[in-house]
Amino acid sequence: MSQQREEYFGKELFQKLRTGFWPLGNRIRQLSLYVGLTLLIIAAAGPKIGTEVREVKRQGVDLLVALDLSASMNAEDVKPSRLEKAKYEIDRLIEKLEGDRVGLIVFTGEAYLQSPMTLDYSALRMFLNIAETNQMPSSSTDFSAAMETAAEAFSDGEESESENQASKVLLIISDGENHGDSYDASLQALREENVSIYTLGLGTEAGTNIPLYDESGSLIGYKRNSEGQVITTQLQTDVLQDIANEGNGEYYEIRSGSSGIDAFLGRLDELQQGEFASQEYADYKNQYQWLTGIGLAFLLLGMIFPYYKSS
Structure with missing residues (x-):
């Protein structure tokens, strides 16, 4: 990949194009998107953990x-x-x-x-x-x-x-x-x-x-x-x-x-x-709500988190 990049861009030009790029912010952004999508997929499966007492x-x-x-x-x-x-x-x-x-x-x-x-x-x-x-x-x-x-x-x-x-x-x-x-x-x-x-x-x-x-x-x-x-x-x-x-x-x-x-x-x-x-009976409690909320929060973070810094 680096060899192909060097064929089309000089090192100085590439550095100018990446001026202000923040690698750590980019990794945080991508990780947030992956985590958010994963949590939404799990929430869609309807996980049930623990018990809920109903009368x-x-x-x-x-x-x-x-x-x-x-x-x-x-x-x-x-x-x-x-x-x-x-x-x-x-x-x-x-x-x-x-x-x-x-x-x-x-x-x-x-x-x-x-x-x-x-x-x-x-x-x-x-x-x-x-x-x-x-x-x-x-x-x-x-x-x-x-x-x-x-x-x-x-x-x-x-x-x-x-x-x-x-x-x-x-x-x-x-x-x-x-x-x-x-x-x-x-x-x-x-x-x-x-x-x-x-x-x-x-x-x-x-x-x-x-x-x-x-x-x-x-x-x-x-x-x-x-x-x-x-x-x-x-x-x-x-x-x-x-x-x-x-x-x-x-x-x-x-x-x-x-x-x-x-x-x-x-x-x-x-x-x-x-x-x-x-009578009261115990049932598994739905847990998809908080997984959905956390998943949406990570997606929002991934979309708005900056990966460029102003010089």
């Missing part, structure tokens, strides 16, 4: 969803099937909830608490996705079993949230066919615990047959009674309306091409809210 409060209602998994829920008068439509609408319900504790009961002739009441909606979705009619030992429907399981779940929830004043809601999703004993005593027990019972009916009054599938998912026929006749399943609105009326709730209906879950959501917003979680 989270959640308010809502205690909601239990009881999903009918009897064989009749495989009927396809509501597309793609009553069960799949129910699971889709429950997923929509979960998506729109904010701060409500939700649990899932699955029932036929027996009932199980598939998911205890939780604020972890992703876990609830996981339990919902694996709910199928073939997981239950019985293919009939007994509403009293679902109500008894709900009463136990609400009781367990009260022990962990003794100061919680939230409304307690049971949403039963079914086609309304009841093959069990009378549910009056179970319903009365829920009413005494101030549980409001809402029902959501799936199906059509015209009804349809109940398909049977093998393990690969292929249709192998339709469900028959003991006399060999193909069974027709229909939406039993009277049963579901009676449960809702006696349970201080409301009855909604899902038919093909329509949804009743939105009306239920609107009703939830009107109920008394309770505080389920008031």
Whole structure:
């Protein structure tokens, strides 16, 4: 480089051109620019160092969803099937909830608490996705079993949230066919615990047959009674309306091409809210702000720092 410079400039001319040049100032200027750009690049990556304590409060209602998994829920008068439509609408319900504790009961002739009441909606979705009619030992429907399981779940929830004043809601999703004993005593027990019972009916009054599938998912026929006749399943609105009326709730209906879950959501917003979680948690604290500020300061220094001195 020095040889090429000497070919075009004499030593004296070069010294005249560099009159007042300050090498140290030039190095400080370049170093400031490099440091500033480096800090801005690091800041853009969003570094998080240390911890930041945050307080989270959640308010809502205690909601239990009881999903009918009897064989009749495989009927396809509501597309793609009553069960799949129910699971889709429950997923929509979960998506729109904010701060409500939700649990899932699955029932036929027996009932199980598939998911205890939780604020972890992703876990609830996981339990919902694996709910199928073939997981239950019985293919009939007994509403009293679902109500008894709900009463136990609400009781367990009260022990962990003794100061919680939230409304307690049971949403039963079914086609309304009841093959069990009378549910009056179970319903009365829920009413005494101030549980409001809402029902959501799936199906059509015209009804349809109940398909049977093998393990690969292929249709192998339709469900028959003991006399060999193909069974027709229909939406039993009277049963579901009676449960809702006696349970201080409301009855909604899902038919093909329509949804009743939105009306239920609107009703939830009107109920008394309770505080389920008031907790503090530690999180990594964002540190990009001060890196950005220092980086901009170095860039400004690099642009204005003098590298020539007045003679």
